Every structure is written in C-alpha cells, then in structure tokens.
Amino acid sequence: MATGFSLTKIPGVRFLQTKSRTRGWPYIASWAHRISGVMLILYVLLHILTLSALKNPDDFDNKIKFYASILPVFLEWLLAVPVIYHALNGGRLILYEIFGNRQDNLILQWLPGISATYMLLLGIFMVMGNQAVSAILFWTYIAAASVFISYLTVMKIRHSGASKLWKMQRISAAFLFLMIPAHMLYMHLDPSIGRDSSVIIARMNNNFIKLIDLMLLISVLYHGAYGIIEISRDYVSSHRVQAACTATIMLIVAFFVWIGMKLTVLI
C-alpha cells in the first residue's frame, strides 16, 4: 500500500512538533537561541584569531585566500542563519522582558520571513560583490541607531533590582541587535572589504572605525561570555565547579579581548 509523504516523518520535524505541543514554540526558540549563541561565540573567537594575522599583511592575504573559495563563502553565507536568528530572537526577548511586549508570538511568526529576507539580501550582495559604500557613513547610521536602542534599554531597566552584570548583558544585546547583522552585511558588499589586507588596514586606521571596532569587540565578548557563564550556571550544581567555569571563561575572553584590542589600537 502506498503511503503519502508527510513532513512529520522527518525526525527533526517530528521532534519540533512534539516539543511545540509539550513546551510551546517560545521554548524551542529559547533552545535555538542558546545553540546559535554558542555557535556565534566560537565563530567570534576564530574570527579574532584570523584577523590577528593582519600584523603581517602578506601572511593575512595568504591565509584569507582559503576563505575566498566556494565552500567557505557558502559556509559564511550559512553563518548568517545563527546571526540573524540570534539577533531577531534576542530582540524579541528584550521586548518581552524589558519593554513589556507580551504579543511575541507575532514576532516569532515573522522571524523566519525576516531571516529569509536578510539571507537573500546578503546572498545577492555576496554574488554581486561590487557594492561601494562609505564606511564612515554606513557605521555612523548603524552606530547611532544602536546607541539609541541601547539608551532606550538603559532607561527602561535602570530601576530594575537585577544585577548590573545582567543589565549589561541586556544593554549589550540591544547594542548588538543591529550592529552584528549590519557588520556581516557590510563585510560582504565587496570581497575586498573583508579580504584585502590593504583595504582592511586603511579602514581600521580611521579613529572612528577603531572606536566602532572596539565597541563591537568588547560588547560581543562580554555578551558571549555572560551567555556561556549563564548556561554553565544552569546545569552545574557545585559552586566550586561553577566558579572554576566562570574563571576559565573569563580568562579565555580576556585573552581574546587583549588580542582584539592590540589589533584594533596598534594597527
């Protein structure tokens, strides 16, 4: 007897369907937020290590050639999935926790559509690879919008009794909400923007761009470190092991902040 194809026969779909019935879609979104967050912090560390080769431009150009081939470019495009998902879902959580929006199912419904649009846009820019935009103009707009969103967040949670570290996590999230998707988009407007050492060094020599890069570096690493520490605290019961996890994560992050700052300031 012929059996019709059903999406629920796919293991992942069946798992999601079961979870949506037993915990709800925001629960699934929260797990996806965690997984995408862990993926992104690992990528950021790799990204900083790769960029640290800029100390020797020839060495950097040699290394970056690998990233210009088809598969790495495709993987880079796929990286936009956790980037845009984490940003949009993070925005949903900030609206829920801080701005009192309780209609976040609507945002969850819109999330795949907005993500797909972003992916499409990024893909088009990557394929075209011929866009020219002033770095100062682009980052002035994006940074101004990000600072404004962060300011609104600060004003909203300044009276909360929650800890300063927790508040900083939310403020860094608000700041990165536009900055990271914009960073990814900007870097792929033209291949030379992210892969030609002379173009990168010329851009990073500008003090305004240095400031933007420093703000990105510190907020991304703070946000990532806090996120990983919080995940460990959810599951590690022993206070001693918790303290060891926190110290290890802070040491690793401090090391990468140092590499990033050295690169940004001294270049």
Add this chain to the structure above:
Amino acid sequence: MTSTYDITLNVHRYDPDKERKWIQTYQLEAGRIMRFVDVLRKINDTDDSTLAWGSSCEHGQCGTCSMKINGKPLLSCELLVENAVKYFGTTTFTVEPLDVAPVVRDLVVDTEKAYERIDRVKPYIINPVLQDEDEMEHQISPETLERYVDATRCINCFCCVSACISSHENFLGPNAMLAAIVRIMDPREQEKQERLDCLYSADGVYRCHSSQACSFVCPKEIDVAHFIALAKEGAL
C-alpha cells in the same frame, strides 16, 4: 463518534524497596470522557493494584495528580482520554512522574522535597501592614488586585518547574518566583526586601530565560513568564 478508545499506557515505574526502575505497558479500553486519573484507577481495579499514583481533589485545585503524559507536564485529573488522543494524535501514552523531586514510588514524587523551594521564598505575609483600629479588614483596590490576582491562583502543581528550560537544581522554579512576586505586589505585606533579595539571588530570576514553557503548561492558565518578566523589568 468513538465512544471508547483502546489505549496503551507505558508507565514509568519505580520500586524503592528493590531500587528498580522499569517501564510497564498497560493496554485497556477507556471511555472517551474518562480522565487519566480514572484510567489509572481502572488499572488499579482491574490490572495492577500495585501501581502507585497520587491524587486528592481531582478537580484541578490541589496539584497532587500532576505528571508527565507524552512529555507534557499536566494535571491528570483534567485530561480526558478523547482530548489526549486528539492533542497528541495517538492512542499510546507515556506516563512519567514529574522530574522536580525524587520519586517515592512509580508516579509519586517527594512533595515535601519539592515544596522546599516554595518554603524558601516564604509564601505568606511576614510583616503585615498595620491597620487603623477601626478598620476590621484590609482593603485592596480592584486596580491593585487586578495586577496580581492571576498569580494568586497558583496551586503549586510543579508542572511549570518540570517544563522549565533551566535545570531544576539551580533554579528555585517559576512557581516559587510567582509566590515571591505575589507577596511583593501584595499591599498588605510590608516586608518586600527579603523577597526581592530572594528573587534577585543566584537561583532566582537570572535562571529564567523567558522560554515561557511555564505559561504554556500551567493548568491554571497563569501567565507565569509575564510575572517573572515584570520582576526583571523592575515593574512589580
């Protein structure tokens, strides 16, 4: 319309005397408007009198009969067989005890242990607001009550704790948070700081990641995540 269903129950069992865990399968005919407590009672009456489970009011008011059915924490006195078949799309059900405290036997968990979390937030008025001598009772305006009355309907069934994305060991739990929040929002209570300290402690609201599973599974339809979000926002 089907009047009966042939259902299969895979029940997670535990014998504390032999420290043995196993899954036992029961197959039985169940009427469409039988509740899961009725199904379990039928098993006791006809198949296996050793199967242990708990219930008290069986009207969704005490939280004693909470358990996980096909992974969803719920009150077994509220779930009709017909609704379960429609909701899960199957006539086979896995029945487990809630994973919020050690299992005493089969589907019964150590309620005293589970309640230790609630006790920590002191779910009662510690320091009542003094009234004028001529006032016989506290008066709460409808507007004030409206803000938190939903939260007072919690029956501590622990379904929210079981569903939460956070681990059960390091988080006091959504229902304990709710109990603290109720007393912070309650104008009859003067002692707010002690509860705020508990709320913002390491095993307090920081362990909540707004996965909203607590609101999703709450049998009393309390939007638990909403109240915890108010605490995070500082809007209590």
